[in-house]
Amino acid sequence: MIAVPSAYRLLCMSTIKHGSSTTSRVPSFTTLLCISVLLRVALIKYSEWHDARSTVKYTDVDYRVFSDAAKSVYAPLEGAFAQGPWGSAFSIGDPYTRETYRYTPLLAFLVTPNHWLHPSFGKYLFAACDILNGFLIHRLLLSKILPRIYDTPKPELATVFSAAHLLNPLVFSISTRGSAESILATFVLGTLYTAMDGRWDWAAVMLGLSVHWKIYPFIYGVACVSVLSNAPTSASLPAQILSMFNWRSARFFGISVMSFLSLGAGCYLIWGYPFLYETYLYHLHRLDHRHNFSPFFYLIYLTYPDPARGIEAVSLWRAVLRSPLISFFPQMILTVLQGLLFARKIKDLPFAWLAQTIVFVVFNKVCTSQYFLWYTLFLPLVLPTLSATSGRQLFWLALWIGSQALWLGEAYQLEFLGGEVFRGVWARGLVYVGSHTWVLGQLIEGYNG
Template sequence: MKSAGLHHRLPSFHTILLLSAAIRVALILYSEWHDAHSVVKYTDVDYRVFSDAARFLLSPGPGDTNRAQGPLARLLAGPNAPLGLNLTLGDPYTRETYRYTPLLALLLAPNAWLHPSFGKYLFAACDIFNGILIYRLLVSDILPGIARKDTKSPGKDKKGVEEGGRAREHEALATLYSAIHLLNPLVFSISTRGSSESVLALFVLLTLYAALRARWDAAAFMLGLSTHWKIYPLIYGVACLGVIGGGGAATKRPATWRAYLGTWVNWRTVRFGALSAGTFGLLGVGCYLIWGYPFLYESYLYHIHRLDHRHNFSPYFYLTYLTYPAADAPTHDVVPLTLWSRLVHSPLVSFGPQMGLALGMGLVFGRRKQDLVFAWFTQTVVFVIFNKVCTSQYFLWYLLLLPLLLPRLETTRRRALAYLGVWIGTQALWLSEAYKLEFLGRNVFFGLWVRGLVYVLGDAWVLGGIMGDYVP
């Protein structure tokens, strides 16, 4: 770890925090001016969807118009409501294309009565808090663990001096790594445009924060909340179970399959699974009782059979585009598909390799608490690469964990530049072709798909390099 004198050359963490906060506030203020004067909006379409959903939730209509459809909501809003409560809630799913938990619309309710940009400030604040969590994890958990392994015990007379200097170096390194998140243009541009990814990122980091401190009940609760918010954090549960069952510091695999099975099925793992699933279930049941089937369908069932033929990085998008049913096609012209064709055309075709790789990496790498960040990072990367829909927004899912992983990587500057070059280059190659489709209207779907395959191969190569550079 070449970090001598690093604390003399870097700004303090508080300076980085103030700079990152100023950037986000400036961009939010600019977005308000830009949206008022330009046809092409800075604000993401999703933010308008969130805001509309929040307004619908707060403004139930007369009769059954825009009313929460759950059994509990109907009971409390009816003339026979207990204690004369007569509580009426609107339905956020009245807003078409709102396919998130109703808790997000509830969280953004101040958009309707306080300020339209409240949600952006909230998302930006989550960004900042995520940077603070990354810094604290680096200072208190990750960097000290590396130092204990890599440094020899100093003499008695030098122990205090060595520890003080090491603490300053840890703070400087933590500032450097957390700045990768706080000052990342992709991170602050997405949150200030109105994407809610930073809220989920906060839940994921809080789950990791609890797990690295072996507070497994808190980690289980946060994992259940994260999975309710968006389903993909479910994959992290596998790695957590391996750490819990193995005692958190296992270095050798059990000798027999019975012993191996015992590390996965025991009181500690069952407790964690029950608490996590129970949190997810209670949140789901509560939302269903209030908002009914629309919540169940839009938040979960829709995503199972979702067909998205719009261009994206996914290797599956071209097949979806070719087989996507035309809106004006007469039903009598539709040719029945064979069983094999239905299987190939199914949106679930990506589910097997995606979940097989993501869960498999959790099984393989989720054995020690010290390797939990590495396990989660590899799981997330393969989940994103092989997802049936993949956009730049999804890259934030694994970039969130990168600052926590970097201290455990031993690589050369040349390899690091190669990884960065391939990661950026494959995206630039794809975007240059997507520009022709999006803005010039050219039929370049096949070429875009080929470049998407190049992106998949490039990112897989980068992931393989990082896995090779990781020091367990």
């Protein structure tokens, strides 16, 4: 057993002991689930009321994109059919006729009930995935994480840490506004759950599904293969890499790739090249010059092609600076190293995935608040394994929030007041990178897995 972290001691202050019995002030997990469901239903109902009365919508613009794409699948206009051989044979609609829809067509298919059942069906679906994710987090805490720390079951602590997801304002606001991130989170948690349960074939299938849905979860495959290498904790990095070439790793890699390719092949046969381009290829050369947390945004902004000039001759240096590879290589090197360094045993997977995702998000060429969901998903699973005083943890949280608030204040000047503050936004983006990287370093130092 490892030493009980101070965070646990703080949480246990909500438990009052009377002789041999223990009376907890923490509500049951069932109560937490009911509160979480009611909260999300209330917000979805509010979004319908608010959107009908205000020009500034509660609903995210992405939800309208999903819904329009779903309509294109469900009731395609004449000639707007899927371009694959199976699509034309069965007269299936093409979601990519909706401009800016750049997701798997399966998402559009899932929200087609928006047009024959209820316009908010998609929001309810995303909110339901939120609840399912909270359930998976609770099961992982009870069955895999807390038993390594305590000799006796601690269901009240599992409930408290699950609440860090279910009652997280960032989580429930984004899903009820109509973002589909919670579906991907379900696939990722499903991958983690089956991996930590030792069902590696199913974990590989789930990883392939996750990567089909959105590309970035492929980074978790590095950590999984590292665990399957069975390298000793004391093994050097080169020795660990060499040990990864074994039958178990090859089997995991092969199944996950086949899962990904099978889904992709099915979608390609129905929707053809538009699926391949919009879902995957577009993101490889995408240049997004809009302001965002990324330190690369200002570089992209300065080198962004000017449509007024038409086709312009570009110098080699400018072409290099404009290339997505300028951000991709450092991002991938750091992300892979995190997976190799911290995933030595199955128990290390939640922390390794957290570290990998933080690095991936911080150094991505585009980063918005929505991307923070990708790594905050793992925090309830990692918090129990951190040894740090409550003061230090609060300082980490304050720095994490403060750096974002600093950036948002300057971004408001640019977005709503039209101020010439691009350099200010970029400088604050560097502060964001520095502070979030420092917090990651503190998490690594405090990890006591």
